[in-house]
Amino acid sequence: MTETLFHIWGGFELALTDPLNLVLIVLGTFLGLIVGALPGFSAPMAIVILLPITYNLKLAAIPSLLLMMGVYCGTKLGGSYPAVLLRTPGTPAGACTALDGYPMAQKGLAGKAIGYAIMGSTFGGIFGWCIAVIFVPLLGRIAVNSRPEDIAIIGMLGLVMVSAFVRGNMIRGLMGVFVGLLIGTVGMDANDGAARFTMGFSELTNGVPFAAALVGFFGMAVVLSDIREIGSVSEIVSRKLSLTMPRLGEVKRYWKCMTIGSIFGTLVGAIPGVGAEGSTWVAYATVKNKDRNPDRFGEGAPEGILTPESCNNANCGGTMVPMLTLGIPGDGSTAIMLGALVLYGVNPGVTLMRDQPALVYALLAGLLISTIAMCFIAWFTCPMFIYVLRQDRAWLFPAIIVLAVLGAFSCSNSMYPVYIAFVFGIVGYLFELCGMSVVPIVLGIILGPVIETNARLALVTNSGDWTVFIDAWWRAGMLGIMVILVASNLWKTFKKA
Amino acid sequence: MNRDSLEILVSLALIAVGAAAFATIGLSEDSASPFLLAQERALGSLDYATFPRVFACGLMILSAVNVLLLLRKRGKRWQETDTAPARQRRIRLLTMATAVLTFAYIVALAHVNFIVITAAFLFVMFRLYGLKRLQVNAAVAMGGAVLFWVVFVKLSHLAI
Numbered sequence: 001m002t003e004t005l006f007h008i009w010g011g012f013e014l015a016l017t018d019p020l021n022l023v024l025i026v027l028g029t030f031l032g033l034i035v036g037a038l039p040g041f042s043a044p045m046a047i048v049i050l051l052p053i054t055y056n057l058k059l060a061a062i063p064s065l066l067l068m069m070g071v072y073c074g075t076k077l078g079g080s081y082p083a084v085l086l087r088t089p090g091t092p093a094g095a096c097t098a099l100d101g102y103p104m105a106q107k108g109l110a111g112k113a114i115g116y117a118i119m120g121s122t123f124g125g126i127f128g129w130c131i132a133v134i135f136v137p138l139l140g141r142i143a144v145n146s147r148p149e150d151i152a153i154i155g156m157l158g159l160v161m162v163s164a165f166v167r168g169n170m171i172r173g174l175m176g177v178f179v180g181l182l183i184g185t186v187g188m189d190a191n192d193g194a195a196r197f198t199m200g201f202s203e204l205t206n207g208v209p210f211a212a213a214l215v216g217f218f219g220m221a222v223v224l225s226d227i228r229e230i231g232s233v234s235e236i237v238s239r240k241l242s243l244t245m246p247r248l249g250e251v252k253r254y255w256k257c258m259t260i261g262s263i264f265g266t267l268v269g270a271i272p273g274v275g276a277e278g279s280t281w282v283a284y285a286t287v288k289n290k291d292r293n294p295d296r297f298g299e300g301a302p303e304g305i306l307t308p309e310s311c312n313n314a315n316c317g318g319t320m321v322p323m324l325t326l327g328i329p330g331d332g333s334t335a336i337m338l339g340a341l342v343l344y345g346v347n348p349g350v351t352l353m354r355d356q357p358a359l360v361y362a363l364l365a366g367l368l369i370s371t372i373a374m375c376f377i378a379w380f381t382c383p384m385f386i387y388v389l390r391q392d393r394a395w396l397f398p399a400i401i402v403l404a405v406l407g408a409f410s411c412s413n414s415m416y417p418v419y420i421a422f423v424f425g426i427v428g429y430l431f432e433l434c435g436m437s438v439v440p441i442v443l444g445i446i447l448g449p450v451i452e453t454n455a456r457l458a459l460v461t462n463s464g465d466w467t468v469f470i471d472a473w474w475r476a477g478m479l480g481i482m483v484i485l486v487a488s489n490l491w492k493t494f495k496k497a
Numbered sequence: 498m499n500r501d502s503l504e505i506l507v508s509l510a511l512i513a514v515g516a517a518a519f520a521t522i523g524l525s526e527d528s529a530s531p532f533l534l535a536q537e538r539a540l541g542s543l544d545y546a547t548f549p550r551v552f553a554c555g556l557m558i559l560s561a562v563n564v565l566l567l568l569r570k571r572g573k574r575w576q577e578t579d580t581a582p583a584r585q586r587r588i589r590l591l592t593m594a595t596a597v598l599t600f601a602y603i604v605a606l607a608h609v610n611f612i613v614i615t616a617a618f619l620f621v622m623f624r625l626y627g628l629k630r631l632q633v634n635a636a637v638a639m640g641g642a643v644l645f646w647v648v649f650v651k652l653s654h655l656a657i
Contacts (some may be wrong), residue, residue, distance in 0.1 A: 178552050397622070460542040
């Protein structure tokens with residue numbers, strides 16, 4: 001307990017004492033708010049563009065990840081601005097906020113609706129942080145004693161869970177996973193020196209440049225998929241906005257709905273691949289059904305804004321638990337953050353807590369600082385978003401393509417990763433066009449080498465005995481969960497067809 | 498082409514990728530260290546080819562199942578949602594043009610000055626996306642290119 005508190009203190013010290021870290025968190029949060037406010041833009045896209053830039057600027061892992069953490073946190077609230085003012089959510093997770101936010105804005109209370117969104121997001125963010133701070137050290141301590149066979153099975157479980165809960169059916173999710181796993185095998189095998197799928201290109205000996213793959217899947221592919229947004233300038237319900245922050249009494253009055261939203265957000269965030277989108281609707285429905293007068297919902301009820309917004313931001317804390325302890329990302333943004341760790345030479349996974357405790361606690365500190373900064377930045381920059389929301393995406397998409405090209409180029413100061421990013425951009429676009437998510441592909445690329453290395457190591461240390469994967473109850477349990485998830489999802493898919 | 502047909506094509510392409518991966522992984526043996534390979538096999542571990550073969554098989558099986566499922570429910574046309582056919586055509590055209598211009602930009606970057614080619618790319622893209630004010634487009638394109646050059650080439654020392 002004392003050790004954990006000491007580490008938490010150390011994390012804050014690291015994040016707050018270096019002015020650069022603090023500036024980057026605040027800057028990231030501000031950027032996140034803007035990105036979240038622009039429909040069609042997403043946190044993964046912003047983070048993936050920042051990743052090669054920060055890497056090329058020779059920023060260390062901690063400041064770079066703190067910047068990304070700020071973006072991740074900020075986008076969650078940013079999505080509520082267009083949801084309230086345009087009834088077009090900036091992020092999928094913000095869609096639920098539009099149900100009550102927009103009617104409230106139509107009544108001339110746009111400032112109050114945004115105020116509720118800020119209050120809910122801040123409450124949820126702090127709640128999620130508390131859960132993360134409690135569970136990350138607990139789970140981390142258990143995870144650190146894991147054996148190679150445990151790590152391989154945890155990685156497989158992560159992939160199965162992502163495929164099970166990702167958009168579309170599980171078959172599509174697993175197809176994406178296998179594509180990612182195959183991409184992850186490209187390059188020289190560390191054990192026997194075989195050059196796998198390099199096709200004679202010496203550049204591929206070190207594998208597919210991960211940052212280029214990310215830029216392709218989350219930068220170029222998203223621009224190509226979102227071209228439909230071009231030219232659609234939405235009508236803003238209120239051109240003048242005076243923010244009205246809720247009073248303290250209202251926090252007391254609405255604490256129940258915010259707590260319900262936060263619980264759903266944190267729990268769902270901790271399940272890999274689910275994301276915040278689904279949880280906001282479930283939390284909203286729960287609060288609505290529990291209300292004495294459910295007809296108020298959809299007409300501008302404050303609870304209808306507070307619940308999804310608290311859920312949204314609590315999700316950030318939830319996703320940190322599997323990401324920092326098991327190396328399993330909860331969504332696209334955390335997948336890229338894990339990729340950033342790989343790029344910085346840090347091994348994400350069960351050993352992260354043991355090897356890099358300073359990094360883990362600095363990230364947790366960054367999450368709380370970003371949540372608080374988000375509250376103040378959103379408060380003071382509110383009118384600016386009216387201007388941002390009125391801009392046509394046509395100005396931004398070409399700039400994003402140039403940034404993506406520069407980002408991919410910076411991987412190795414050569415054009416080769418740019419071509420790789422372009423190819424993955426087209427592949428990602430085709431996947432998106434078919435309704436398949438690219439998140440499982442990225443997860444396959446990250447977790448594939450982890451699974452392979454550890455499974456092979458487990459067999460070597462156990463003289464090729466395969467029962468090593470089921471000889472402990474937790475391993476058998478995890479395999480059982482995988483079998484049940486795959487079987488039930490496939491059964492559902494076949495039944496539907 | 499409706500969405501199901503496209504998904505069938507993508508799935509068939511993935512089957513081909515899986516088959517190619519399965520067939521070619523054995524060729525990597527030439528580059529492997531015979532000593533390490535023999536040692537690994539003696540220890541009962543899996544060699545360099547096992548996982549790629551499993552992944553390739555998985556991809557082929559799942560893609561084939563996906564094709565079968567799609568063929569079973571074929572006939573349900575691609576839902577054009579809220580987009581009118583004319584707009585849909587325009588979106589597809591814009592997407593293709595964006596991909597082609599991006600590729601051309603990437604190829605040209607290796608041969609033409611960064612500021613010149615980036616400004617030209619931005620300007621053409623603005624025009625393509627229907628931004629009509631020529632002078633504003635040109636100014637933003639030039640300003641953007643210079644800004645990118647300052648941040649990435651001057652400050653970040655990218656050798657582009």
